[in-house]
Amino acid sequence: MLIRRLTYTDAEKGFRLTQQCGWPHRLVDWQLLLTLGEGYAMEHDGRVIGTVMAWRWGEHYASVGVVVVDNAWQGKGIGKQLMQTLMADFPDQQLRLHATQQGAILYEKLGFTARGTLSQFQTPQLALIPPPVYPQGVEVRLATSEDRSQVEQLAYRATGMPRPQLYDYLLHKQRIFVLSDSQGEIVGFMGCHRFGRGFSLGPCYINDSSRLTVLLQAVLSQLTGEFVRLDIDERQLDEAVLTQWGLKRVDIPHIMVRAGQVPAFTPTAIEVTVMTPALG
Template sequence: MSLIFRAMTAQDLQQGYHLTQQLKWPHRPEDWQQALSLGEGVVIEEQGKLLGSAVLWRWGDRAATIGLVIVDSQQQGRGLGKQLMLTLLEKVPDYNVRLHATEMGKGLYEKLGFVTLGQIHQHQTRALETVPPVAIPAGLTLRRAQPQEIATLTALDRQAHGMLRPQLIAHLISQHQTVLLADEQQQIYGFASLRRFGYGWAIGPIIARDLPVAQALVASLMQGLRGEFVRIDTDAALPLSSWLATLGLKQVDNPTTMVRGTPWTPPAGGLQAFGLMTQAMA
C-alpha cells in the first residue's frame, strides 16, 4: 500500500482527535482546531485512513515548536513518526526547534539531532479544593490585559523563551481571560491566561519576573475554579512546581524538553516562562 504525505486540513481534525483518544490524551476537538489555526500540520494517509499526524508552529523567523506527533497504535514500528518529523523539519532547516518528548519518543528525537534541556512538570487536579489567596506584590496592580498591549506582551513573552508569538498573544487577550501585574508607570512584571483545555481549565502561559508574581497571577485566575479540573505545565527548574503541589495539583507527568539548534538564553533579570501555553506550543 502506498503512503500519502500531505498537509493537514480542517477535514482531518476529527481523525486527529481520535488518535489522541487512543493515547488517552485530553485534547478536545476544539483544542485541535486551535492548534491548527496557529500552526501547520502534516498527516500520513493510507487508503483514506489517517495513520499519523504532527503539527509545526513557527514563532518568528528563527524559532519553532513541534507537537501532536502521533501514530496510530496499530501502525507502530513502520517508521511513520520519523517520516512525520523529517517532513516538518525540512520546512524549518535553519530554525531552533523545541518540543516536549514522551519517554517513548525521546530516542527518535535524539537521532534527529535534538538534545535534552530539562523537564516539564505537568500538574493537575480533577477538582480544585484549595483556592489560594491573591497576594499581590507591593507596588503592583492586577488587571485584565488589553488589546492595545498585544505588542508589549508579545515582546515580554519572547524575552522569556525566544519565540515571537503575536497571533497567540492576540488570541489569548481577545478570547480568554488574560491578566497582568504592572506598577504605577505601567511597567509589566508578568501576565498569565486561563482557558478551556482538555478535561477542564488550563492556566498558561505564565510569564513572570519572579515566583511571587507568578503565584499572584495563578491565584487570581484560580478564583472561582473551586471544584473544577485545573492543569498547569511548569518548568521543573523553576520553583512554581512545589507550590502547586501544596494546592493539591499533583504532578502526573514529566516530559523532557528538547531542542534542535541553539537553546534560548533569557536575558539576566528578565521575565521567565513559569508556565506553558501547552506542551506542544510551549
Template sequence: MTITLRAMTAADADFGWSLTQQMHWPHRLEDWQDALLLGEGLVAEEQGQPLGTALCWRWGERWATIGLVVVDAQQQGRGIGRRLMDGLLAGLDGYQVRLHATAAGQGLYSRLGFAPVGETHQYQCPRLPTIAVPALSDGRRWRAAIPVDAPSLTALDQQAHGLARPALIAWLLRQSMPVRVLEQHGRTAGFAALRRFGRGYTIGPVIADSAENARLLIATLMAEVSGEFVRIDSDAALGLGAWLADCGLQQVDAPVTMIRGAPWRPETGGMSAWALMTQAMA
C-alpha cells in the same frame, strides 16, 4: 504499499482528535481546532487512509515548536513517526526547534538531532480547592488585558523564551476567559492566561519577572476556577512544584524538553515562562 505525506487541513482535526483519544490524551476536538488555527501540520496516508499526524508552529523566523506527533495504534512500528518528523523538519531548516518528548518518542528525537535540556512537569488537580484571591502589596495592581496590550505582551513573552508569538497572544486576547496583567510600580511585571483545555481548565502561559509575581498571577486565576479540573505545565527547573502541591495540584507527568539547535538564553533579570501555553506550542 507506499506511505505519503500531505498538508493537514481544518477537516483533519477530527482524525487528529481520534488519535489522541486512542492515546488517552486529554485533548478536546476544540483543542485540535485551535492548534491547527495557529500552526500547520502533516498527515501520513496509505492509499488515502490517514495513519498519523505531526504539527509545528513557527514562532518568528528562527524558532519553532513541534507537537501532536501521533500514529494510529494499529500502525506503529512502521517508521511513520520518523516520516512525519522528517517531513516537518525539512520545512524548518535553520530554525531552533523545541518539543516535549514522551519516553516512547525520545529515542527517535535523539536520532533526529534533538538534545535534552530539562524536564517539563505537568501538574493537575481534578477538583481544585478554594483559593483566595491574593492580596497585593509593594506597588502591585491587577488589570485585565485588552487587545491594545498585544504588542507589549508579545514582547514580554518573547523575552522569556525567544518565541515570537503575536498570533498566539492576539488569539488569547480574543477568548472569553481572562488574561490577567500584573503591574508593579507602574510597569508590567507579568501576565497569565486561563482557558478551557482538555479535561477542564489550564493556566498558561504565565510570563513573569519573578517567582513571587508568577505565584500571584497563578493564584488569582486559580481563585476563578475553584472546584474545577485545573492543569499547569511548568519548567521543572523553576521550582514551582512544592507551592503548586500546597495549592492542591500534583505532578502527574514529566516529559523531557528537547531542542534541535542552539538553546535560547533569556536575559538575566528579565521575564521567565513559569507555565506553558501547551507542551506542543510551549
C-alpha cells in the same frame, strides 16, 4: 501509504487519533492547532494513521507537537518518516518539542538534545483558594487590548520568539491575567484557556520569580471547582506550593531542542509555564 499536508478539515481525524491514545485534546483544540500551525498526515487506504505539526514563531523558531500514530501502526517507523518530512520544511529554525521518555529516543536520533524537563501538574476539581494578599501597589487583573504591547514585549524578553497570533487568540478568545506593579507596568502574565479536560494555565512569563506565587494564586482563586493543568518549570516554583493547592504532578516530559541558525539571545524575563506542550 502516502504523506500529505494537513488541512483544517483533518481536525476530526486528528481528534480520533489522540482520543485513541488517551490524549486530552478536544475537537476544538485540534481546530485551534490547525488554525495556528501546519503539518503532515500519513494516510493508508484513505485513513489518517499518523500526524505531526509545527508552529512558526517568527523567522527563527518553531515548536513541534501532536506527533501521534495509530495504535495499530506503532513500531513501523511512521513517526520518524513524518518528523523527517516536517523537519525538511524548517532547515534553519530552532525546533522545540516536549517528549515522553520513549519518544526522546527517536528525537535524539533526529538531532534533538535534552534541555531539561517540565512538570505537568493538574487537579480534577480545584479547591476553593482565597485571593492573595497583594504587596502595596501590586495587582492582578484581566488584560485588555491596551495591554497587548506590554504582554508581547514581556513574552519576547523571555523567549526571543514573536508570537502575535497566540496572544491575539488569548486576548480575544480566552483570558490573560496580568500582574502590574505600583507604576502600572506589567511585570508578569499568565494565559488561562480552555484545553482538554478543563483549563490550562499558560504561557506564563514574569520579571521576578518572587512574585510568581501572587500571580498564580490570583488566577487559581478564579477557577474554583474546575479541572486545572499547568506545564511548569519547577525551578521557578517549589512543588510544595502547588501541592498545598491540591495540584499533583502527573507527568514529566523532556524539553528537547534541535539547534538552528538563530540570533544570539539573552533572556531578561523568565518562562514559567507553556501554553500547551505543542504550542510552547
